[in-house]
Amino acid sequence: EVQLVESGGGLVQPGRSLKLSCAASGFTFSDYNMAWVRQAPKKGLEWVATISYDGSSTYYRDSVKGRFTISRDNAKSTLYLQMDSLRSEDTATYYCARGSAYWGQGTLVTVSS
């Protein structure tokens, strides 16, 4: 069974950093592109970033480019999202996704002073 478990969310002040993790199991992690998608409270879905199966290619939405870094450790079957210079508009539940098919339960990030 495919499982994706996010962690690392919490309350953080504007301008600070946070690193999210997504532990994957139930499939060969190194075979799949992975993504982060977020959802602000009571709002729709917004793609954040994608990383290729081997980590050689990364893609970001413009609003996070230069502030967020997606990475992966295939030996640990873990996906990461390093978030720097956080803004209030980054407040959202962040979901880890295997391609566009399987999603985790999400981790809430709140950026507030």
Next chain:
Amino acid sequence: DVVMTQTPVSLPVSLGGQASISCRSSQSLVHSNGNTYLHWYLQKPGQSPQLLIYRVSNRFSGVPDRFSGSGSGTDFTLKISRVEPEDLGDYYCLQSTHFPWTFGGGTKLELK
């Protein structure tokens, strides 16, 4: 960026009835490899989105055949026949042909 226009925003239905949701893209979703990466999701309250239909018309594992997807190019439709209580929630389309991936604004399927 590809804009996904999803309609309607709200869709009141009766149990056992039929529902239809439209998603239109601002440019063709046909990838250079010939595939069309248009997918449909249902998000139930308090849950993460679950994939219903992938690449326009393919039902994901475990999805009942009451759900069907169709369309091509820039115009896509999700149909739900014989609506059941567990079908209620927010529906989203997603295009992953072009970066950045973009979602439709969502459709709330609710009881009439």
